[in-house]
Amino acid sequence: MITIDHVSKRYPGGRDALRQVSFTVAKGEMVLLTGHSGAGKTTLLRLVAAIERPTAGTITVGGQNVSRMGNRGIPYLRRNFGLVFQDHKLLHDRSVFENVVLPLRVTGFTAREAASRVRAALDKVGLLARERDNPVTLSGGERQRVCIARAIVHRPAILLADEPTGNLDADNARNIVALLDVFRQVGATILVATHDAEAFSAAAPRVITLSAGAFVA
Amino acid sequence: MTRWLANHARALRDALDRLRHPLIPTALSVIVIGSALALPLLLHLAARNLATLSGQLDAEPQLTLFLDTNATETETEAVARLLARHPAASTVRFVTRAEALADLRTSAGLGGSVDDLGRNPLPDAFVVTGREGDPTGLETLRDEAASWRKVEHAQLDALWARKLAATVRVGRVAALLLASLLGIALTAVTFNTIRLQILGRRDEIELSKLIGATDAFIRRPFLYFGLLLGAGGGLAGLGMVALAVATLNRQLSGALLLLGGVGGFSGPAISDAAAVVGVAAGLGWFGAALSVGRHLRRFEPS
Structure with a gap:
């Protein structure tokens, strides 16, 4: 599903964020990218989501060469992804419902179908009762669940999650991992960047460790 | 769609x-x-x-030459000849004092008052229009005509329009x-x-x-x-x-x-x-x- 082939990323100034990293993620697989801060986990996710381009190497997603994709194709590529951010990226001038419905608006769902899908997604993450609330009234764990609802509402083939359990207590972290595992079980491919592989042990994912931008194990 | x-x-x-x-x-x-x-x-x-x-x-400028009320027919014809030769004049219309009085009587609604005068106080007049594209020609003509014999008054109308x-x-x-x-x-x-x-x-x-x-x-x-x-x-x-x-x-x-x-x-x-x-x-x-x-x-x- 995702192939990373000898991918390197060098930032202006000469710092190497990734060096010759190669691995594949099969359809329906959950893979953890672990390592210390600055290991290149987030950079790798950003390259897969075509937020940045690799300096060298090839990234293929579902047969498409992401690293050589033209700018016009990138929005359509990103519609195949569900993105979960450590900082949630929720819009605080919108309700929970309005936040979750955004990917469906982008892809042109009718209002009725979108409402139905948003409620189903919020139900899955246990926040249906909070659909009218503003995200600022939610706890950190609840915000992360809203973020996950937004990531899955359009039923993407691939979930990219950057530190989804960061800053959460053990209970909330466990709930998030359980949610991600449910999506994996229904066929989603999940790539997670985390410094806390222990929190994901219940889902028994494959773990890839990076150190200073290089593949370790 | x-x-x-x-x-x-x-x-x-x-x-x-x-x-x-x-x-x-x-x-x-x-x-x-x-x-x-x-x-x-x-x-x-x-x-x-x-x-x-x-x-x-009426935005078309017109020069009106009012003649002396004592002007004879010969003197009037002399003015007409001068106007006909003048390069600034495009058309020349002669309005007799009788026509002017009749016009005053009908258009201004002063019939009763005019009748009370007993005599026609109006002079004969020439109404001259200038040539197209020569806005100052009539002004020159006015200045010249003011000195012509038996021309009492030269009035340039509608320049303001x-x-x-x-x-x-x-x-x-x-x-x-x-x-x-x-x-x-x-x-x-x-x-x-x-x-x-x-x-x-x-x-x-x-x-x-x-x-x-x-x-x-x-x-x-x-x-x-x-x-x-x-x-x-x-x-x-x-x-x-x-x-x-x-x-x-x-x-x-x-x-x-x-x-x-x-x-x-x-x-x-x-x-x-x-x-x-x-x-x-x-x-x-x-x-x-x-x-x-x-x-x-x-x-x-x-």
């Missing part, structure tokens, strides 16, 4: 929401645009009304120039308003890009916003002009009646109003397109 229409309908709704929230800055922008449009529109209307006025008046017509032409050009300048101002106002909108929605734009929104999808509500802002400004401008015209007519109704029976200062026609709103909406759209094109590129997801 349905999806395309739904996308546009959603963008339009979004733009309407952005106009309403927050309302006060939007209202201020609309007033600024309206004022910018009202100024050239008022000038255009003033020029049009003056043109109508000058059209109702010609000057008025020239003023109207200048006014129209000024209105066009002002409209062009203020059109640029309207575009600049929309450009800046959209810039502020984009800055205020930076998070939303970045997120939208991350979840697969195309540039067209992000750009569309801003374009509709510019279009609606311009159209709103156009309507506001029309409202201001209508108010100004009504006030002007109330204040100047007496004076306008004196000027050739003009009933009042006419406001913009429906075609004028449609043009103002259409052009304002177009400029709003253009300003928005410039602004979005320039500022949206800077917001890449981080």
Whole structure:
């Protein structure tokens, strides 16, 4: 599903964020990218989501060469992804419902179908009762669940999650991992960047460790 | 097609929401645009009304030579010959004192008073029109004719009407120039308003890009916003002009009646109003397109 082939990323100034990293993620697989801060986990996710381009190497997603994709194709590529951010990226001038419905608006769902899908997604993450609330009234764990609802509402083939359990207590972290595992079980491919592989042990994912931008194990 | 229409309908709704929230800055922008449009529109209307006025008046300059009441037929013929030879005279019409009296009796409604005079006090006269494209010719002729034998008085009429017509032409050009300048101002106002909108929605734009929104999808509500802002400004401008015209007519109704029976200062026609709103909406759209094109590129997801 995702192939990373000898991918390197060098930032202006000469710092190497990734060096010759190669691995594949099969359809329906959950893979953890672990390592210390600055290991290149987030950079790798950003390259897969075509937020940045690799300096060298090839990234293929579902047969498409992401690293050589033209700018016009990138929005359509990103519609195949569900993105979960450590900082949630929720819009605080919108309700929970309005936040979750955004990917469906982008892809042109009718209002009725979108409402139905948003409620189903919020139900899955246990926040249906909070659909009218503003995200600022939610706890950190609840915000992360809203973020996950937004990531899955359009039923993407691939979930990219950057530190989804960061800053959460053990209970909330466990709930998030359980949610991600449910999506994996229904066929989603999940790539997670985390410094806390222990929190994901219940889902028994494959773990890839990076150190200073290089593949370790 | 349905999806395309739904996308546009959603963008339009979004733009309407952005106009309403927050309302006060939007209202201020609309007033600024309206004022910018009202100024050239008022000038255009003033020029049009003056043109109508000058059209109702006899704008063709005429020189009237009044002869001495004691002038003999031979002396009158001598003046006629001088006029016929003069290069500034295009047409010459002789009005006898009897014809002048009859005209006074009928057209001015002074029949009773004229009859009371007992005799005809009016002189014979020549009415001369000048040649096209020679505005100063009649003035020269007037100066010369004043010294001719048996010419009592030379009077040049309607020159002021010609000057008025020239003023109207200048006014129209000024209105066009002002409209062009203020059109640029309207575009600049929309450009800046959209810039502020984009800055205020930076998070939303970045997120939208991350979840697969195309540039067209992000750009569309801003374009509709510019279009609606311009159209709103156009309507506001029309409202201001209508108010100004009504006030002007109330204040100047007496004076306008004196000027050739003009009933009042006419406001913009429906075609004028449609043009103002259409052009304002177009400029709003253009300003928005410039602004979005320039500022949206800077917001890449981080």
